[in-house]
Amino acid sequence: MKLVVARSAGFCFGVKRAINKAFEVAETEKNVFTLGPIIHNPQVIDALSKRGIGVADNISDLKKAGAKKVIIRTHGISLEDRNRLEDEGFELMDLTCPYVQKAQRYAKLLKDEGYQVVILGDIEHPEVIGLKSYAGKEAWVVKDSEGLPKEIKNRAGLVVQTTQPVDELKKLVSRMIEQTRELKVYNTICSSTALKLKETEEVAGGVDIMLVAGGRNSANTTQLARLCENLSVPTHHIETADELKEQWFRGAGKVGLTAGASTPDWIIEDIIKVLKGYGRT
Ligand code: SF4
Structure with a gap:
C-alpha cells in the first residue's frame, strides 16, 4: 500500500505568513484579537486561543473584550471597517495576504479611473466584501459569467477573488467583451x-x-x-x-x-x- x-x-504563502506572525505576537503581547477567525481552520484557531489570541466577530465585540491590537486576517477587511477600527483607536496588525491587497488596489484604481467595476467571486466571502468596498458603490459582484447584468456600462473593469477558477474568468471575459466597448481586466487569481x-x-x-x-x-x-x-x-x-x-x-x-x-x-x-x-x- x-x-x-x-x-x-x-498552508499557502499568505496563510503561512499570517499564522507565523500571529504566533510571534502572541509571545510578547496581550489583548490581541483577530476580527473574524484568522483562517478557516478550527484547530489553528484553538491553538492561537490557548496562546491568548482571541476572536471577535465585530467591532463592538472587540470593544467589549478590551482588545488593544487587532489582527486583520488574510482575506482582508472592508475600507469602512478599517476606517472605523482606526477611528476607535485600535492598533492594527495587517496580515492581509499581499495578493489580496493587490486585488484591492486594482479595484480602487479601476474605480478612480471611472470604470464600472465587476468582481468575479462569492458575494458573501469576506475577501469579496473587502474588494467591493474599494470598487465603489456601482460595483457588481458576479459568481459566474451567467450572472453578468445587462446594465453593465460600456467602460468596465474586472478584478477576481483570488481563489476563483481561471476557466470561469475566461468565460466571463468573453461575455464582457460582447457587452462593453472598453474592458480592462486584472487577473488577480492566486497561482x-x-x-x-x-x-x-x-x-x-x-x-x-x-x-x-x-x-x-x-x-x-x-x-x-x-x-x-x-x-x-x-x-x-x-x-x-x-x-x-x-x-x-x-x-x-x-x-x-x-x-x-x-x-x-x-x-x-x-x-x-x-x-x-x-x-x-
Ligand atoms: S491569495 Fe493565495 S497565497 Fe494569499 S492567502 Fe489566498 S490562497 Fe493564500
Whole structure:
C-alpha cells in the first residue's frame, strides 16, 4: 500500500505568513484579537486561543473584550471597517495576504479611473466584501459569467477573488467583451490555488481513495474535496487524524492525501503517522 501526498498540501504563502506572525505576537503581547477567525481552520484557531489570541466577530465585540491590537486576517477587511477600527483607536496588525491587497488596489484604481467595476467571486466571502468596498458603490459582484447584468456600462473593469477558477474568468471575459466597448481586466487569481487544484487532480487520478484534510468551513478545502468526488474517487474530507477509520483503506492499493491552504503541517503529519500505523505507506 502506498501513500501519495500532494506537494502543495497545506498552508499557502499568505496563510503561512499570517499564522507565523500571529504566533510571534502572541509571545510578547496581550489583548490581541483577530476580527473574524484568522483562517478557516478550527484547530489553528484553538491553538492561537490557548496562546491568548482571541476572536471577535465585530467591532463592538472587540470593544467589549478590551482588545488593544487587532489582527486583520488574510482575506482582508472592508475600507469602512478599517476606517472605523482606526477611528476607535485600535492598533492594527495587517496580515492581509499581499495578493489580496493587490486585488484591492486594482479595484480602487479601476474605480478612480471611472470604470464600472465587476468582481468575479462569492458575494458573501469576506475577501469579496473587502474588494467591493474599494470598487465603489456601482460595483457588481458576479459568481459566474451567467450572472453578468445587462446594465453593465460600456467602460468596465474586472478584478477576481483570488481563489476563483481561471476557466470561469475566461468565460466571463468573453461575455464582457460582447457587452462593453472598453474592458480592462486584472487577473488577480492566486497561482497557489490553481497549483493546489492541479496537483490534487493529478494525485486523485492515480489512487484508489483520497483524503482531503482541512476545516469543514474552509472553502478551499471543500473545493478540493468536490474536485476529487467529481473524479469519482472515493473521498473523505477530514479535519484531523482522529476521524480516520481503518476500514476505509481495506483493499486500497494507493491512498492520496491533499490539504487545503488553511491546514497546518501538524495535522498533515498526524494523518501520515496514523496511516503508517495501519501499514498503508
Ligand atoms: S490562497 Fe493565495 S491569495 Fe489566498 S492567502 Fe493564500 S497565497 Fe494569499
